Amino acid sequence: MHENFQEKFKDLYTKDSDGIYVLDKDDLHSAIKCLKDEDEFHFLVDVTAVDYSKYLYPKASRFCVVYLLRNKDFKEIITIKSFLDDQTLEIQSITDLFQSSNWAEREVWDQYGIKFLDHPNLKRVLNHQGFEGHPLRKDYPIIKGQICNETDDLMDEMIPRLAKKGYTKHDDLMFLNLGPAHPASHGTIRTFVALEGETIVSAVTEIGYLHRGFEKSCENHTYNQIIPYTDRLNYCSAILNNIAFAHTVEGMLGLTLPDRAQFIRVIVGELSRIIDHLVCLAANLVDMGALTNYWYLYNPRETVYTLFSKLTGARLTNSYMRIGGVAHDLYDGFEEDLNHCIKDIEKGMSDALSLVEKNRIFHDRTQNIGVVSAAEAINKGFSGPNLRASGVAYDMRKTAPYNFYESFDFDIAVGSVGDVYDRLMVRFEEIRQSISIIKQAMNKLPSGDIIVNDRAVSLPAKNDVYNSIEGVMNHFKIITDGVKVPTKEYYRAIEGANGELGFYIVSDGTGTPYKVKVRPPCFAPMSALPEMLEGGMIADSVISLGSLNIIAGELDR
Amino acid sequence: MAVGAEAIFGDSVITTKLDSAIGWARESSMWPYIFGTACCAIEFMSVASSKFDISRFGAEVVRFSPRQADLMIVAGTISYKQAPVLKRIYDQMTEPKWVISMGACACSGGFYDNYTTVQGIDSIIPVDVYVAGCPPRPEALLNALAEIQKQQLKEESILKDRVNTEFKGELDA
Ligand code: SF4
Numbered sequence: 001m002h003e004n005f006q007e008k009f010k011d012l013y014t015k016d017s018d019g020i021y022v023l024d025k026d027d028l029h030s031a032i033k034c035l036k037d038e039d040e041f042h043f044l045v046d047v048t049a050v051d052y053s054k055y056l057y058p059k060a061s062r063f064c065v066v067y068l069l070r071n072k073d074f075k076e077i078i079t080i081k082s083f084l085d086d087q088t089l090e091i092q093s094i095t096d097l098f099q100s101s102n103w104a105e106r107e108v109w110d111q112y113g114i115k116f117l118d119h120p121n122l123k124r125v126l127n128h129q130g131f132e133g134h135p136l137r138k139d140y141p142i143i144k145g146q147i148c149n150e151t152d153d154l155m156d157e158m159i160p161r162l163a164k165k166g167y168t169k170h171d172d173l174m175f176l177n178l179g180p181a182h183p184a185s186h187g188t189i190r191t192f193v194a195l196e197g198e199t200i201v202s203a204v205t206e207i208g209y210l211h212r213g214f215e216k217s218c219e220n221h222t223y224n225q226i227i228p229y230t231d232r233l234n235y236c237s238a239i240l241n242n243i244a245f246a247h248t249v250e251g252m253l254g255l256t257l258p259d260r261a262q263f264i265r266v267i268v269g270e271l272s273r274i275i276d277h278l279v280c281l282a283a284n285l286v287d288m289g290a291l292t293n294y295w296y297l298y299n300p301r302e303t304v305y306t307l308f309s310k311l312t313g314a315r316l317t318n319s320y321m322r323i324g325g326v327a328h329d330l331y332d333g334f335e336e337d338l339n340h341c342i343k344d345i346e347k348g349m350s351d352a353l354s355l356v357e358k359n360r361i362f363h364d365r366t367q368n369i370g371v372v373s374a375a376e377a378i379n380k381g382f383s384g385p386n387l388r389a390s391g392v393a394y395d396m397r398k399t400a401p402y403n404f405y406e407s408f409d410f411d412i413a414v415g416s417v418g419d420v421y422d423r424l425m426v427r428f429e430e431i432r433q434s435i436s437i438i439k440q441a442m443n444k445l446p447s448g449d450i451i452v453n454d455r456a457v458s459l460p461a462k463n464d465v466y467n468s469i470e471g472v473m474n475h476f477k478i479i480t481d482g483v484k485v486p487t488k489e490y491y492r493a494i495e496g497a498n499g500e501l502g503f504y505i506v507s508d509g510t511g512t513p514y515k516v517k518v519r520p521p522c523f524a525p526m527s528a529l530p531e532m533l534e535g536g537m538i539a540d541s542v543i544s545l546g547s548l549n550i551i552a553g554e555l556d557r
Numbered sequence: 558m559a560v561g562a563e564a565i566f567g568d569s570v571i572t573t574k575l576d577s578a579i580g581w582a583r584e585s586s587m588w589p590y591i592f593g594t595a596c597c598a599i600e601f602m603s604v605a606s607s608k609f610d611i612s613r614f615g616a617e618v619v620r621f622s623p624r625q626a627d628l629m630i631v632a633g634t635i636s637y638k639q640a641p642v643l644k645r646i647y648d649q650m651t652e653p654k655w656v657i658s659m660g661a662c663a664c665s666g667g668f669y670d671n672y673t674t675v676q677g678i679d680s681i682i683p684v685d686v687y688v689a690g691c692p693p694r695p696e697a698l699l700n701a702l703a704e705i706q707k708q709q710l711k712e713e714s715i716l717k718d719r720v721n722t723e724f725k726g727e728l729d730a
Contacts, residue, residue: 127673128638135672142671147727148637181592181642183621188594188639209639210594212662213671228668235596279599298606305603316599316692553595 002071002078004038005031018079018489020066025082028067029092032080035069036097041078042378043070044094045491047104048504048517049112050081054138056508057487062086063114066504067094068491068519074394079491084114093119100381103527111136111215121157126208126556128152135216136515142216154192154204161202161530162194173201176538180209184287184542188552191529191541198538203530210552218516222482223249223323226516231317233518233554237276237497239268239308241554242321247402248492248503249323252485253457258449261325262403266441267338268311268320269403270434274345275301276497276549277385277427284424284546285356288365296351300344307337323483324458325451335442342435349431366421370532370544373418381524384499386548389426390418396495407444408437420540423547457483482511491519498522498549520554576714583627583653583713584706587616590626590650592643594633597660600692601632609695614702623649628705629682630698634662635675644728647682653713657701658684661691683724 009031013021023031035041045068052059060083067080084091093116094101105116106125113134116122124131128148133140158175162168179190188209194202214233218226230245231238243265250257257265282297305315310331312318320327356362372382377390387394395412397405413429415422451458455474464471485507493502499521506515525548533541562570589611593601604611611617620626623646635643647656658678661667664687666676678684685708686701 140672145637145672145674145676148641149728151638151641180639181646183591209636209642210634211636211638211673212595212634212669213673217669217671232596235599279602295607298602299608302603302606302608315603315694316596 001076002035002039002041005035008034008038020079020081020489023080023082025065025084025091028065028080028082029094029097032067032069032094033097035078035080040072041069042072043074044068044098044100044104044381045070045077045493045500045502046504046517046519047094047101047108049108049114049136050489050506050515051112051136051138055514059083063089063112065091065108065114066489068504074396074399077491079489088115089113090115090117092117093122095119098381099379100524100527103523110134113137123156124208126211128208135213140216142213142220152206154206157204158192158194158202161204165202165534167194167201172196178541180206184546188556189526189545189550191533191545193533193538193541195538200533200536200538200541203533203541205526205529207526207552208556210556212557214518214557215516218513220512222511223485223513224483226513227321228317228319231319233520233557234276234497234501234551235316235553236279236551237272238316238318239272239312239320240276240494240496240501242319243269244494244496244501245503246321246323247494248490248505249483249485251492252488252490252505252507253323253483255324255452255454255457257325257403257452259404259446260329260448261450261452263441263445264326264330264450265321266403266405266408267438267445268308268326270438270441271304271307271338271341273497274431274434275304277431278345278348280546280549281352281424281427284420284543285352287542287546288362290356290362293352293355296348296355300341300348303341303344307334307341310334310337322451322458324454325449329450338438338442342438345431345435349428353428363421365540365543366424366547367419368417369420369536369540370423370547371417371419372528372532376528377418380528382499382528383524384496384521385413385426385430386423386499386525388413389415389422391416396493396500400493402494405437408440410434410437420543420547427549484509484511485513493519496521498551498554501554518554518557520557522548522550522555526550526555576716577710579715580710580713584709585615586618587614587628587655587702587705588618588620588626589616589628589630590620590623590646592629592631592633592646594635594639595662597632597662597692600695601630601659601698604695604698609699611699611702614699614706616702623647624651626650627653628655628657628702630657630659631663631678631684632659632692634667634669635678635681636673637675638673640675640681640728643678644681644726655685655705655708656682657686657688657698657705659688659698659701660693661689664689667691679726681726681728683726 013023049065064081064083110124129152174195180188190206192204193200230241233241278297282294285293312320374390393412410433413426460471460474465475487509489506491504493500502519504517508514658664666674686704688701
């Protein structure tokens with residue numbers, strides 16, 4: 001509960017119809033401080049903004065900034081927003097309270113042009129530094145690209161960081177770019193380091209190399225058309241992204257899915273989680289030089305791909321969910337294929353573990369490397385396996401169960417130190433738990449519909465489309481106009497493979513979202529990387545980065 | 558009846574054109590540089606792993622130094638922010654060099670028709686083979702590789718520079 005906040009600010013806030021607290025921008029900082037210090041809202045979920053200039057209903061002013069926070073046991077979430085003065089577009093930064101707000105606020109500046117006062121380094125984070133304008137503003141044309149001729153040298157961030165540690169750029173240091181095109185940079189991440197010998201004195205991270213305008217693209221597609229875009233957020237576990245998005249929209253529509261659809265989501269969702277962890281582990285072990293594990297751990301993915309191709313038509317980018325359910329029912333022989341997958345996964349895992357579990361080199365390379373304590377991890381916005389490795393048992397499948405997760409018997413794997421070793425071992429254990437969930441779900445799999453039978457949401461049967469005028473019209477309306485979602489601002493999340501994967505959606509009642517913001521689980525850990533690396537060796541930087549499982553697609557969107 | 562050198566030395570020599578000999582050698586040992594940025598790069602991982610096994614085509618020596626590679630595989634979306642990096646790495650590769658554009662994004666921007674995505678990498682660097690798909694299946698990439706090998710064997714000549722001086726990309730001054 002947030003009584004202290006309610007008590008202290010009772011004359012200062014209003015609560016809107018979506019349950020969001022609206023405060024004056026000058027009270028916002030103190031309100032969040034009160035929530036954090038007195039009501040134990042320790043976890044900043046996300047910060048975003050909304051541009052209401054084209055909204056169907058008038059608002060107090062053009063821009064508002066939205067903050068989402070979770071309390072100590074992660075069960076309660078609170079949304080706060082403040083409208084800004086259109087002339088100044090300024091608000092107090094909360095970076096002194098939450099480290100994770102640093103990049104989040106930079107992103108809001110980048111995308112909307114909102115200034116955060118007293119922010120330590122308010123510069124663009126996703127778009128390139130030469131970019132003019134703010135692309136998520138409603139008056140920025142979606143196709144207006146801007147050519148970038150030069151890469152940022154990052155010295156503006158490096159020099160103050162060095163100064164804090166007592167160095168100048170003229171000291172005998174070696175400056176080195178790791179990425180954005182580096183085999184161990186897992187896509188497109190760039191870390192710029194200053195080295196003294198092989199020790200990293202100071203590091204700066206730059207992202208945005210895979211920013212592909214997901215959120216802007218959402219604003220001109222219908223809800224179901226967005227599902228293929230969500231595949232490409234965390235492309236290692238596409239189905240979990242589909243589920244997270246559909247789950248949020250279903251929450252806005254107030255739908256309850258048929259039992260079978262929910263069970264299918266659990267089964268394929270957990271399978272996705274497994275293959276996501278597999279690729280993370282495989283890549284990380286390769287980075288350490290343990291190449292054989294790549295084949296042990298990657299090949300089971302191929303078996304799962306085969307199953308997914310049969311089920312969804314695609315190996316990697318499945319687009320298997322629809323608003324209100326799933327696209328197709330399980331095929332004949334699914335269970336057999338699934339058992340085959342599980343066997344391969346178990347075999348790959350035990351083969352890999354037999355090589356690394358008791359391996360001295362593996363232990364020496366991973367233990368006490370890249371340590372993040374529990375308190376730090378929370379303040380930095382870690383979630384999922386990365387947070388659990390630090391010893392915090394936060395798993396949305398337990399704290400806010402959806403899709404019958406409360407009825408499955410499984411454990412949350414937690415680490416004790418929060419080092420690379422824990423982050424990897426937590427993933428190994430989660431694969432085991434996911435296998436157990438899949439088996440339980442298969443045993444209990446109910447029969448019935450796989451999508452809600454609601455003509456405003458799901459498509460009519462093919463038979464009706466071909467044989468009746470109502471059917472054709474119904475089909476036509478849903479495809480062209482999209483599923484009409486009631487006017488609302490809404491946040492909902494699931495446990496993605498990397499942690500809390502949520503969507504904040506603003507709807508104006510039409511079939512196209514007015515605004516979509518993803519809460520990508522790896523954005524916050526990424527911003528914490530420099531501190532993890534500083535003081536360590538260059539070789540460890542690679543595995544520290546790998547152990548966070550940063551997926552550029554969801555990081556940069 | 559053998560004539561020339563073969564008549565004198567028997568089976569111990571073969572005569573051929575220099576181009577064919579070099580083409581044959583190149584064809585069997587392409588060294589790819591993977592410019593992997595997004596989902597397509599995950600499919601490249603499949604191509605490299607044992608089920609699809611790119612080494613069957615002599616191209617398993619994946620180099621991450623552009624100076625040691627002669628085949629660039631651009632796997633994934635290229636944003637405007639990434640474009641100068643792509644060009645720089647392409648320029649760092651020594652001649653002769655080939656480029657495969659893997660996937661809808663690299664070929665045309667794919668379904669990211671928006672403010673941040675380059676609408677096809679051929680506006681930045683020249684491309685030899687385009688692979689359709691989002692992502693393309695591993696077989697499609699292998700097919701593209703075979704296509705380049707065919708070109709090397711049939712069409713390339715060491716007398717003709719592969720440097721494409723006519724190409725002017727958006728980032729070429
Ligand atoms: S073509 Fe498709 S799969 Fe490949 S990078 Fe683009 S979005 Fe991803």
